[in-house]
Amino acid sequence: MFKATVLIKRRPSILDPQGVAVEKGAKHLGITNIKSTRIGKLIEFDVDLSDRNEAEKEVNLYCSKLLSNPIMEDFEFKLEEVK
Amino acid sequence: MSLKFGVVVFPGSNCDHDAYYSLRKVLNYDVEFLWHKDTDLKQSSVILLPGGFSYGDYLRTGSVARFSPIMNSVISFANKGGIVIGICNGFQILLEAGLLPGVMIRNNSLKFACKDVYLKTENRETIFSAEISEATKALKIPIAHGEGNYFADIELLKELEANRQILFRYSDKDGNVNDENNPNGSQLNIAGIVNKNGNVMGMMPHPERACDPTLGRTDGQLIFKSIANYILN
Numbered sequence: 001m002f003k004a005t006v007l008i009k010r011r012p013s014i015l016d017p018q019g020v021a022v023e024k025g026a027k028h029l030g031i032t033n034i035k036s037t038r039i040g041k042l043i044e045f046d047v048d049l050s051d052r053n054e055a056e057k058e059v060n061l062y063c064s065k066l067l068s069n070p071i072m073e074d075f076e077f078k079l080e081e082v083k
Numbered sequence: 084m085s086l087k088f089g090v091v092v093f094p095g096s097n098c099d100h101d102a103y104y105s106l107r108k109v110l111n112y113d114v115e116f117l118w119h120k121d122t123d124l125k126q127s128s129v130i131l132l133p134g135g136f137s138y139g140d141y142l143r144t145g146s147v148a149r150f151s152p153i154m155n156s157v158i159s160f161a162n163k164g165g166i167v168i169g170i171c172n173g174f175q176i177l178l179e180a181g182l183l184p185g186v187m188i189r190n191n192s193l194k195f196a197c198k199d200v201y202l203k204t205e206n207r208e209t210i211f212s213a214e215i216s217e218a219t220k221a222l223k224i225p226i227a228h229g230e231g232n233y234f235a236d237i238e239l240l241k242e243l244e245a246n247r248q249i250l251f252r253y254s255d256k257d258g259n260v261n262d263e264n265n266p267n268g269s270q271l272n273i274a275g276i277v278n279k280n281g282n283v284m285g286m287m288p289h290p291e292r293a294c295d296p297t298l299g300r301t302d303g304q305l306i307f308k309s310i311a312n313y314i315l316n
């Protein structure tokens with residue numbers, strides 16, 4: 001079994017209205033040295049397979065078909081073996 | 084071909100009954116609900132994906148509904164030239180399903196926008212717009228969405244324009260398209276598009292909420308009448 005951690009990031013070319021708004025909040029708080037805030041997603045799940053290659057294949061499919069939208073997002077993931 | 088609308092009901096759809104009401108009670112068309120777990124389109128000649136918050140809008144709007152069993156039937160129906168219209172969340176589902184190009188992101192205001200808007204019709208030669216006369220400067224139809232900010236890269240925008248796929252753009256009441264009347268930050272003020280073949284249409288505004296004269300706005304009827312006339316004639 002593997003524990004998967006997926007990181008989904010919005011493509012740099014795509015506006016992130018949430019990031020822009022959050023950064024405005026930072027300015028109101030007096031945190032002024034922040035720029036280019038981008039908000040993504042962190043998704044964790046278990047993969048019930050013992051072979052790492054097979055697990056990677058499964059996670060790739062999950063990420064590309066459902067968890068991310070390839071038009072606007074990129075994903076990366078790591079697999080950690082759990083006993 | 085006989086005219087029959089099939090309105091798909093996803094968990095979280097909330098404009099399915101509005102659509103049914105407008106089509107059945109106001110316009111007197113044949114309509115049937117289609118359950119998302121079914122695969123039978125029940126001889127519908129038009130499929131309508133209604134507005135709402137299918138699957139709670141989790142992950143991305145429309146991303147989970149797109150894999151409902153009924154969507155396989157809708158996709159093959161559309162690929163064979165069947166007429167499909169997606170309204171609001173229905174538009175978002177069509178984008179996720181790849182039946183229409185582009186993506187929808189959060190409104191640039193970050194606010195849920197719920198108000199009447201005006202739409203300039205950019206192409207009157209489609210299944211969905213033939214009944215909109217030249218004299219109609221703009222349609223008055225309400226929007227109600229938090230993620231209606233249409234995004235496409237430059238190449239895609241050029242393609243949409245070249246193929247006349249942009250159907251509606253947010254405008255003022257005289258049909259002038261400008262930033263001031265863009266309620267969500269959509270590129271080129273895009274409010275509705277069709278696919279290349281012209282048989283699939285998605286729009287963020289709600290024409291089904293602008294049909295009953297009691298509500299004081301009836302421009303939405305023109306869209307459904309265009310579809311009906313196309314099929315009946």
